[in-house]
Amino acid sequence: GENVEQHPSTLSVQEGDSAVIKCTYSDSASNYFPWYKQELGKGPQLIIDIRSNVGEKKDQRIAVTLNKTAKHFSLHITETQPEDSAVYFCAASKEGGGTSYGKLTFGQGTILTVHP
Amino acid sequence: NAGVTQTPKFRILKIGQSMTLQCTQDMNHNYMYWYRQDPGMGLKLIYYSVGAGITDKGEVPNGYNVSRSTTEDFPLRLELAAPSQTSVYFCASSQRQGVVYSNQPQHFGDGTRLSIL
Numbered sequence: 073g074e075n076v077e078q079h080p081s082t083l084s085v086q087e088g089d090s091a092v093i094k095c096t097y098s099d100s101a102s103n104y105f106p107w108y109k110q111e112l113g114k115g116p117q118l119i120i121d122i123r124s125n126v127g128e129k130k131d132q133r134i135a136v137t138l139n140k141t142a143k144h145f146s147l148h149i150t151e152t153q154p155e156d157s158a159v160y161f162c163a164a165s166k167e168g169g170g171t172s173y174g175k176l177t178f179g180q181g182t183i184l185t186v187h188p
Numbered sequence: 189n190a191g192v193t194q195t196p197k198f199r200i201l202k203i204g205q206s207m208t209l210q211c212t213q214d215m216n217h218n219y220m221y222w223y224r225q226d227p228g229m230g231l232k233l234i235y236y237s238v239g240a241g242i243t244d245k246g247e248v249p250n251g252y253n254v255s256r257s258t259t260e261d262f263p264l265r266l267e268l269a270a271p272s273q274t275s276v277y278f279c280a281s282s283q284r285q286g287v288v289y290s291n292q293p294q295h296f297g298d299g300t301r302l303s304i305l
Binding site for chain 1: 192219221228229230231232233236238244246247278280282291292293294295296297298299
C-alpha cells in the first residue's frame with residue numbers, strides 16, 4: 073500500500089519568514105495530494121490540494137509543488153504569522169474508480185511554530 | 189451547516205467496556221471515514237463507507253465495528269476496550285463526484301478523545 077513520509081517533524085520560524093514542509097510518497101498511482109492544518113483540539117482542515125496534472129498551485133501565502141517523477145510534494149508558506157502555528161499533515165490518494173473511494177494515507181505531521 | 193459532528197468529545201473507559209462513538213454529517217456526503225490519531229503520528233484509517241449499507245475495512249480495523257444505516261450517520265463501536273485503543277478518533281466525510289470518482293476534500297469533525305484505563 074501507499075506510504076507517505078513527512079519532514080521535518082518540527083519546524084520553528086520567526087514571523088515573516090517562509091516555511092517549507094516536504095513529503096514523499098511510494099505509490100506512483102497516487103494522484104491527489106491534499107494538505108491539512110490541525111489546530112489544538114480541532115479536527116484537520118484542508119488548506120490546499122493538488123492533483124497530478126499540475127506541478128504547482130498557489131493560494132495567497134500558501135503554495136504546493138508536486139514532482140511526480142521524484143514522488144515528492146511540498147508545502148510552502150510565505151510571510152508566516154503566529155496564527156499559522158499548528159500541525160500540518162500531507163496526504164496522498166488515488167482518484168478514479170475501483171476501490172480508491174477517496175481513501176487518504178497521511179504523513180506523520182509537522183508541528184510548525186511561528187515566533188512573533 | 190454544522191458539517192461533521194462527533195459525540196462525545198471526551199470519554200474514559202475501563203478495560204473490557206464497550207462504547208459507541210457517534211458521527212453525523214449534514215452535507216449529504218456519500219463517503220464517510222473513521223480515523224484514529226496517536227501522539228506524533230498521522231491519521232490512520234479504521235473503516236470507511238461509500239454509502240448507506242456499505243462499509244469496508246481500512247488500515248487498522250481490529251477491535252472496531254461500524255454500521256451505516258443512513259447517509260447522515262456512521263457510528264464506530266468498540267466492543268472490548270483495550271489500552272491500545274487509547275487515541276483521538278476523527279470522523280470525516282466527502283462527496284462523490286461523477287461516475288468515475290474524483291477525489292473531493294474530506295471534512296473532519298473535531299474528534300473524540302478516548303482514554304482506556
